[in-house]
Amino acid sequence: MIDIDPVDLKILKLLKKDGMMTNRQIAVELNLTTTPIHERIKRLRRDGFIEKYTIELNRKKLNKNLIVFCNVSLKEHAQQFLTQFEKDVQTVPEVVECYCVSGGSDFLLKVIVSDMEEYKDFILNKLAAISNIGSAQSHFVITEAKHSSIIGE
Amino acid sequence: MIDIDPVDLKILKLLKKDGMMTNRQIAVELNLTTTPIHERIKRLRRDGFIEKYTIELNRKKLNKNLIVFCNVSLKEHAQQFLTQFEKDVQTVPEVVECYCVSGGSDFLLKVIVSDMEEYKDFILNKLAAISNIGSAQSHFVITEAKHSSIIGE
DNA sequence: GTTTAAAAAGAATAATATTCTATGATTGAT
DNA sequence: ATCAATCATAGAATATTATTCTTTTTAAAC
Numbered sequence: 623m624i625d626i627d628p629v630d631l632k633i634l635k636l637l638k639k640d641g642m643m644t645n646r647q648i649a650v651e652l653n654l655t656t657t658p659i660h661e662r663i664k665r666l667r668r669d670g671f672i673e674k675y676t677i678e679l680n681r682k683k684l685n686k687n688l689i690v691f692c693n694v695s696l697k698e699h700a701q702q703f704l705t706q707f708e709k710d711v712q713t714v715p716e717v718v719e720c721y722c723v724s725g726g727s728d729f730l731l732k733v734i735v736s737d738m739e740e741y742k743d744f745i746l747n748k749l750a751a752i753s754n755i756g757s758a759q760s761h762f763v764i765t766e767a768k769h770s771s772i773i774g775e
Numbered sequence: 776m777i778d779i780d781p782v783d784l785k786i787l788k789l790l791k792k793d794g795m796m797t798n799r800q801i802a803v804e805l806n807l808t809t810t811p812i813h814e815r816i817k818r819l820r821r822d823g824f825i826e827k828y829t830i831e832l833n834r835k836k837l838n839k840n841l842i843v844f845c846n847v848s849l850k851e852h853a854q855q856f857l858t859q860f861e862k863d864v865q866t867v868p869e870v871v872e873c874y875c876v877s878g879g880s881d882f883l884l885k886v887i888v889s890d891m892e893e894y895k896d897f898i899l900n901k902l903a904a905i906s907n908i909g910s911a912q913s914h915f916v917i918t919e920a921k922h923s924s925i926i927g928e
Numbered sequence: 929g930t931t932t933a934a935a936a937a938g939a940a941t942a943a944t945a946t947t948c949t950a951t952g953a954t955t956g957a958t
Numbered sequence: 959a960t961c962a963a964t965c966a967t968a969g970a971a972t973a974t975t976a977t978t979c980t981t982t983t984t985a986a987a988c
Contacts, residue, residue: 645975656976
Protein backbone atom coordinates (compact mmCIF):
# COMPACT_ATOMS: atom_id res chain seq x y z
CA MET A 623 0.00 0.00 0.00
CA ILE A 624 1.74 3.08 -1.26
CA ASP A 625 1.15 6.44 0.31
CA ILE A 626 -0.38 9.51 -1.24
CA ASP A 627 1.48 12.76 -1.72
CA PRO A 628 0.38 16.34 -0.93
CA VAL A 629 -1.02 16.84 -4.44
CA ASP A 630 -3.26 13.78 -4.06
CA LEU A 631 -4.48 15.10 -0.72
CA LYS A 632 -5.34 18.46 -2.24
CA ILE A 633 -7.28 16.73 -5.01
CA LEU A 634 -9.22 14.70 -2.44
CA LYS A 635 -10.06 17.82 -0.45
CA LEU A 636 -11.29 19.63 -3.55
CA LEU A 637 -13.41 16.66 -4.66
CA LYS A 638 -14.80 16.30 -1.14
CA LYS A 639 -15.96 19.93 -1.29
CA ASP A 640 -17.28 19.54 -4.83
CA GLY A 641 -17.35 16.16 -6.53
CA MET A 642 -18.35 17.78 -9.84
CA MET A 643 -15.17 19.81 -10.26
CA THR A 644 -13.78 19.22 -13.73
CA ASN A 645 -10.21 18.13 -14.26
CA ARG A 646 -9.53 21.54 -15.71
CA GLN A 647 -10.83 23.39 -12.66
CA ILE A 648 -8.73 21.21 -10.37
CA ALA A 649 -5.73 21.67 -12.65
CA VAL A 650 -6.05 25.47 -12.51
CA GLU A 651 -6.41 25.36 -8.73
CA LEU A 652 -3.23 23.28 -8.36
CA ASN A 653 -1.19 24.82 -11.19
CA LEU A 654 -1.11 21.67 -13.27
CA THR A 655 -2.61 20.46 -16.54
CA THR A 656 -5.58 18.19 -16.90
CA THR A 657 -3.63 15.03 -17.66
CA PRO A 658 -1.84 14.54 -14.33
CA ILE A 659 -5.09 15.37 -12.54
CA HIS A 660 -6.89 12.76 -14.59
CA GLU A 661 -4.21 10.14 -14.00
CA ARG A 662 -4.08 10.81 -10.27
CA ILE A 663 -7.83 10.60 -9.82
CA LYS A 664 -7.87 7.37 -11.82
CA ARG A 665 -5.23 5.97 -9.49
CA LEU A 666 -6.97 7.22 -6.34
CA ARG A 667 -10.14 5.46 -7.47
CA ARG A 668 -8.36 2.29 -8.56
CA ASP A 669 -6.48 2.01 -5.27
CA GLY A 670 -9.66 2.61 -3.26
CA PHE A 671 -8.83 5.93 -1.62
CA ILE A 672 -11.95 7.27 -3.33
CA GLU A 673 -14.64 4.72 -2.53
CA LYS A 674 -17.34 6.34 -4.61
CA TYR A 675 -18.86 9.51 -5.98
CA THR A 676 -22.14 10.44 -4.35
CA ILE A 677 -24.48 13.28 -3.44
CA GLU A 678 -25.38 14.89 -0.12
CA LEU A 679 -29.09 15.27 0.43
CA ASN A 680 -30.95 17.87 2.45
CA ARG A 681 -32.62 16.11 5.38
CA LYS A 682 -35.19 18.81 6.01
CA LYS A 683 -36.29 19.03 2.38
CA LEU A 684 -36.82 15.29 2.44
CA ASN A 685 -38.78 15.58 5.67
CA LYS A 686 -36.24 13.89 7.92
CA ASN A 687 -35.80 16.50 10.60
CA LEU A 688 -35.22 14.44 13.74
CA ILE A 689 -31.94 12.72 14.58
CA VAL A 690 -31.82 10.39 17.56
CA PHE A 691 -28.90 8.43 18.96
CA CYS A 692 -30.12 5.25 20.57
CA ASN A 693 -28.02 3.15 22.93
CA VAL A 694 -29.11 -0.47 22.74
CA SER A 695 -28.13 -3.28 25.07
CA LEU A 696 -28.90 -6.93 24.36
CA LYS A 697 -30.07 -9.55 26.81
CA GLU A 698 -27.76 -12.28 25.56
CA HIS A 699 -24.22 -11.54 24.45
CA ALA A 700 -23.10 -14.71 22.72
CA GLN A 701 -21.62 -14.02 19.27
CA GLN A 702 -24.64 -15.34 17.44
CA PHE A 703 -26.87 -12.79 19.16
CA LEU A 704 -24.59 -9.89 18.36
CA THR A 705 -24.36 -10.76 14.68
CA GLN A 706 -28.08 -11.45 14.55
CA PHE A 707 -28.79 -7.96 15.84
CA GLU A 708 -26.42 -6.42 13.30
CA LYS A 709 -28.25 -8.36 10.61
CA ASP A 710 -31.73 -7.37 11.81
CA VAL A 711 -30.82 -3.72 11.99
CA GLN A 712 -29.91 -3.69 8.29
CA THR A 713 -33.55 -4.08 7.36
CA VAL A 714 -34.72 -1.04 9.33
CA PRO A 715 -34.41 2.04 7.09
CA GLU A 716 -34.72 4.49 9.99
CA VAL A 717 -31.41 3.20 11.35
CA VAL A 718 -28.88 5.06 9.27
CA GLU A 719 -25.79 4.01 11.21
CA CYS A 720 -25.07 1.22 13.68
CA TYR A 721 -21.94 0.77 15.75
CA CYS A 722 -20.89 -1.95 18.15
CA VAL A 723 -19.29 0.04 20.96
CA SER A 724 -17.42 -0.34 24.21
CA GLY A 725 -18.77 1.18 27.40
CA GLY A 726 -22.28 1.41 28.77
CA SER A 727 -24.22 -0.26 25.96
CA ASP A 728 -23.66 -2.82 23.23
CA PHE A 729 -24.72 -0.80 20.20
CA LEU A 730 -25.10 2.83 19.26
CA LEU A 731 -27.69 3.54 16.58
CA LYS A 732 -28.10 6.76 14.64
CA VAL A 733 -31.77 7.00 13.75
CA ILE A 734 -33.25 9.57 11.36
CA VAL A 735 -37.00 10.17 11.15
CA SER A 736 -39.39 12.97 10.21
CA ASP A 737 -40.72 13.74 13.69
CA MET A 738 -41.44 12.40 17.14
CA GLU A 739 -44.47 10.47 16.00
CA GLU A 740 -42.39 8.56 13.49
CA TYR A 741 -39.79 7.94 16.19
CA LYS A 742 -42.47 6.50 18.43
CA ASP A 743 -43.41 4.18 15.60
CA PHE A 744 -39.76 3.22 15.20
CA ILE A 745 -39.37 2.34 18.89
CA LEU A 746 -42.67 0.53 19.28
CA ASN A 747 -42.94 -1.30 15.96
CA LYS A 748 -39.45 -1.56 14.48
CA LEU A 749 -36.94 -1.76 17.31
CA ALA A 750 -39.15 -3.68 19.73
CA ALA A 751 -39.81 -6.18 16.95
CA ILE A 752 -36.15 -7.18 16.96
CA SER A 753 -35.50 -10.07 19.31
CA ASN A 754 -33.11 -10.06 22.25
CA ILE A 755 -33.29 -6.31 22.97
CA GLY A 756 -32.46 -5.68 26.63
CA SER A 757 -32.75 -1.92 26.91
CA ALA A 758 -32.77 1.17 24.69
CA GLN A 759 -31.94 4.71 25.72
CA SER A 760 -32.68 7.62 23.37
CA HIS A 761 -30.65 10.81 23.02
CA PHE A 762 -32.40 13.39 20.87
CA VAL A 763 -30.30 15.74 18.80
CA ILE A 764 -31.06 19.36 19.58
CA THR A 765 -28.42 20.91 17.34
CA GLU A 766 -26.11 19.47 14.72
CA ALA A 767 -23.13 21.66 15.56
CA LYS A 768 -20.53 20.16 13.24
CA HIS A 769 -20.43 17.88 10.22
CA SER A 770 -17.08 17.61 8.46
CA SER A 771 -14.77 15.11 6.78
CA ILE A 772 -11.73 13.08 7.81
CA ILE A 773 -9.58 15.36 5.65
CA GLY A 774 -9.84 18.83 7.14
CA GLU A 775 -13.11 20.68 6.84
CA MET B 776 -41.97 24.04 -0.91
CA ILE B 777 -43.21 21.63 -3.51
CA ASP B 778 -42.88 17.93 -3.08
CA ILE B 779 -40.89 15.50 -5.16
CA ASP B 780 -42.45 12.69 -7.14
CA PRO B 781 -41.41 9.02 -7.37
CA VAL B 782 -39.21 9.67 -10.42
CA ASP B 783 -37.26 12.34 -8.52
CA LEU B 784 -36.79 9.93 -5.63
CA LYS B 785 -35.46 7.24 -7.93
CA ILE B 786 -33.00 9.72 -9.42
CA LEU B 787 -31.79 10.69 -5.94
CA LYS B 788 -31.31 7.05 -4.97
CA LEU B 789 -29.32 6.34 -8.12
CA LEU B 790 -27.12 9.42 -7.63
CA LYS B 791 -26.61 8.52 -3.98
CA LYS B 792 -25.29 5.12 -5.04
CA ASP B 793 -23.19 6.60 -7.84
CA GLY B 794 -22.87 10.35 -8.24
CA MET B 795 -21.07 9.90 -11.55
CA MET B 796 -23.97 8.24 -13.38
CA THR B 797 -24.52 10.05 -16.67
CA ASN B 798 -27.92 11.41 -17.62
CA ARG B 799 -28.12 8.71 -20.26
CA GLN B 800 -27.46 5.91 -17.79
CA ILE B 801 -30.14 7.25 -15.47
CA ALA B 802 -32.51 7.70 -18.40
CA VAL B 803 -32.07 4.08 -19.49
CA GLU B 804 -32.60 2.89 -15.92
CA LEU B 805 -35.87 4.84 -15.62
CA ASN B 806 -37.14 4.42 -19.20
CA LEU B 807 -36.87 8.11 -20.07
CA THR B 808 -34.69 10.28 -22.28
CA THR B 809 -31.78 12.41 -21.16
CA THR B 810 -33.62 15.75 -21.23
CA PRO B 811 -36.16 15.15 -18.45
CA ILE B 812 -33.40 13.63 -16.31
CA HIS B 813 -31.29 16.69 -16.89
CA GLU B 814 -34.16 19.08 -16.11
CA ARG B 815 -35.13 17.20 -12.96
CA ILE B 816 -31.59 17.07 -11.60
CA LYS B 817 -31.22 20.79 -12.32
CA ARG B 818 -34.39 21.44 -10.35
CA LEU B 819 -33.38 19.12 -7.50
CA ARG B 820 -30.11 21.03 -7.20
CA ARG B 821 -31.72 24.46 -7.53
CA ASP B 822 -34.33 23.67 -4.87
CA GLY B 823 -31.69 22.31 -2.52
CA PHE B 824 -32.73 18.66 -2.33
CA ILE B 825 -29.25 17.86 -3.60
CA GLU B 826 -26.93 19.88 -1.37
CA LYS B 827 -23.76 18.95 -3.18
CA TYR B 828 -21.82 16.37 -5.13
CA THR B 829 -18.98 14.81 -3.19
CA ILE B 830 -16.80 11.73 -2.76
CA GLU B 831 -16.66 9.07 -0.08
CA LEU B 832 -13.18 8.36 1.18
CA ASN B 833 -11.74 5.14 2.59
CA ARG B 834 -10.87 5.73 6.21
CA LYS B 835 -8.42 2.86 6.51
CA LYS B 836 -6.48 3.84 3.38
CA LEU B 837 -6.13 7.32 4.83
CA ASN B 838 -4.96 5.87 8.13
CA LYS B 839 -8.04 6.81 10.15
CA ASN B 840 -8.98 3.49 11.61
CA LEU B 841 -10.35 4.38 15.03
CA ILE B 842 -13.80 5.86 15.61
CA VAL B 843 -14.72 7.06 19.09
CA PHE B 844 -17.97 8.54 20.33
CA CYS B 845 -17.29 10.95 23.14
CA ASN B 846 -19.97 12.23 25.53
CA VAL B 847 -19.01 15.65 26.80
CA SER B 848 -20.63 17.57 29.64
CA LEU B 849 -19.86 21.19 30.41
CA LYS B 850 -19.39 22.80 33.79
CA GLU B 851 -21.46 25.88 33.01
CA HIS B 852 -24.61 25.70 30.92
CA ALA B 853 -25.44 29.32 30.11
CA GLN B 854 -26.05 29.87 26.40
CA GLN B 855 -22.74 31.60 25.89
CA PHE B 856 -20.87 28.54 27.14
CA LEU B 857 -22.78 26.17 24.88
CA THR B 858 -22.17 28.24 21.76
CA GLN B 859 -18.54 28.78 22.74
CA PHE B 860 -18.02 25.03 22.94
CA GLU B 861 -19.67 24.55 19.55
CA LYS B 862 -17.34 27.18 18.16
CA ASP B 863 -14.21 25.70 19.74
CA VAL B 864 -14.98 22.24 18.48
CA GLN B 865 -14.98 23.48 14.88
CA THR B 866 -11.24 24.02 15.03
CA VAL B 867 -10.45 20.44 16.08
CA PRO B 868 -10.10 18.31 12.94
CA GLU B 869 -10.37 15.02 14.83
CA VAL B 870 -13.97 15.91 15.72
CA VAL B 871 -15.86 14.96 12.60
CA GLU B 872 -19.35 15.44 14.00
CA CYS B 873 -20.74 17.27 17.03
CA TYR B 874 -24.30 17.12 18.32
CA CYS B 875 -25.99 18.93 21.18
CA VAL B 876 -28.12 16.18 22.69
CA SER B 877 -30.71 15.49 25.35
CA GLY B 878 -30.09 12.92 28.07
CA GLY B 879 -26.99 12.12 30.07
CA SER B 880 -24.51 14.55 28.52
CA ASP B 881 -24.52 17.92 26.76
CA PHE B 882 -22.70 16.99 23.56
CA LEU B 883 -21.96 13.88 21.58
CA LEU B 884 -18.79 13.99 19.51
CA LYS B 885 -17.79 11.61 16.76
CA VAL B 886 -14.02 11.52 16.72
CA ILE B 887 -11.92 9.84 14.03
CA VAL B 888 -8.21 9.20 14.52
CA SER B 889 -5.54 6.78 13.30
CA ASP B 890 -5.05 4.84 16.50
CA MET B 891 -5.22 4.89 20.28
CA GLU B 892 -2.09 6.97 20.58
CA GLU B 893 -3.61 9.71 18.45
CA TYR B 894 -6.77 9.49 20.53
CA LYS B 895 -4.74 9.99 23.68
CA ASP B 896 -3.26 13.09 22.09
CA PHE B 897 -6.75 14.28 21.19
CA ILE B 898 -8.03 13.88 24.75
CA LEU B 899 -4.99 15.31 26.49
CA ASN B 900 -4.01 18.13 24.14
CA LYS B 901 -7.07 19.02 22.07
CA LEU B 902 -10.19 18.37 24.14
CA ALA B 903 -8.68 19.26 27.49
CA ALA B 904 -7.50 22.53 25.95
CA ILE B 905 -11.10 23.62 25.43
CA SER B 906 -12.38 25.58 28.40
CA ASN B 907 -15.40 24.70 30.50
CA ILE B 908 -15.24 20.91 29.97
CA GLY B 909 -16.87 19.11 32.88
CA SER B 910 -16.51 15.47 31.94
CA ALA B 911 -15.86 13.29 28.90
CA GLN B 912 -16.74 9.65 28.45
CA SER B 913 -15.37 7.68 25.51
CA HIS B 914 -17.12 4.87 23.65
CA PHE B 915 -14.82 3.09 21.24
CA VAL B 916 -16.27 1.67 18.06
CA ILE B 917 -15.57 -2.03 17.75
CA THR B 918 -17.55 -2.62 14.56
CA GLU B 919 -19.22 -0.31 12.08
CA ALA B 920 -22.24 -2.52 11.41
CA LYS B 921 -24.28 -0.22 9.19
CA HIS B 922 -23.76 2.93 7.19
CA SER B 923 -26.62 3.94 4.89
CA SER B 924 -28.57 6.93 3.63
CA ILE B 925 -31.83 8.63 4.54
CA ILE B 926 -33.30 7.30 1.30
CA GLY B 927 -33.25 3.52 1.49
CA GLU B 928 -29.91 1.71 1.48
C1' DG C 929 27.59 13.29 -18.17
C1' DT C 930 24.65 9.69 -19.52
C1' DT C 931 20.89 6.64 -18.68
C1' DT C 932 16.55 5.46 -16.72
C1' DA C 933 12.06 6.11 -14.93
C1' DA C 934 8.41 9.01 -13.54
C1' DA C 935 5.61 13.00 -14.00
C1' DA C 936 3.59 16.36 -16.68
C1' DA C 937 2.48 18.76 -21.05
C1' DG C 938 0.28 18.99 -25.65
C1' DA C 939 -2.84 17.54 -29.07
C1' DA C 940 -6.45 14.66 -31.06
C1' DT C 941 -10.59 12.00 -30.39
C1' DA C 942 -14.70 10.24 -28.12
C1' DA C 943 -18.29 10.84 -24.89
C1' DT C 944 -21.30 13.73 -22.46
C1' DA C 945 -23.81 17.76 -20.97
C1' DT C 946 -26.44 21.47 -22.25
C1' DT C 947 -29.52 24.22 -24.79
C1' DC C 948 -33.07 25.11 -28.12
C1' DT C 949 -37.15 23.92 -30.47
C1' DA C 950 -41.05 20.94 -31.15
C1' DT C 951 -44.56 17.64 -29.83
C1' DG C 952 -47.90 15.38 -26.97
C1' DA C 953 -50.59 15.18 -22.70
C1' DT C 954 -53.06 17.17 -18.87
C1' DT C 955 -55.70 20.71 -16.52
C1' DG C 956 -58.96 24.43 -15.96
C1' DA C 957 -62.19 27.68 -17.69
C1' DT C 958 -65.81 28.99 -20.56
C1' DA D 959 -67.29 19.64 -25.20
C1' DT D 960 -63.82 22.90 -26.88
C1' DC D 961 -60.16 25.91 -26.37
C1' DA D 962 -56.14 27.81 -24.25
C1' DA D 963 -52.39 27.30 -21.26
C1' DT D 964 -49.03 24.77 -18.91
C1' DC D 965 -46.07 20.93 -18.10
C1' DA D 966 -43.30 16.89 -19.23
C1' DT D 967 -40.85 14.76 -22.58
C1' DA D 968 -38.56 14.05 -27.13
C1' DG D 969 -35.23 15.17 -30.86
C1' DA D 970 -31.40 17.54 -32.71
C1' DA D 971 -27.47 20.76 -32.65
C1' DT D 972 -23.70 22.77 -30.07
C1' DA D 973 -20.38 23.30 -26.41
C1' DT D 974 -17.70 21.03 -22.66
C1' DT D 975 -15.33 17.64 -20.89
C1' DA D 976 -13.06 13.21 -20.39
C1' DT D 977 -9.88 10.17 -22.25
C1' DT D 978 -6.01 8.47 -24.71
C1' DC D 979 -1.72 8.77 -27.16
C1' DT D 980 2.64 10.86 -27.97
C1' DT D 981 6.19 14.00 -26.68
C1' DT D 982 8.77 16.66 -23.43
C1' DT D 983 10.56 17.71 -19.08
C1' DT D 984 12.26 16.56 -14.60
C1' DA D 985 14.76 13.99 -11.14
C1' DA D 986 17.61 10.34 -9.54
C1' DA D 987 21.22 6.80 -10.02
C1' DC D 988 25.28 5.24 -11.68
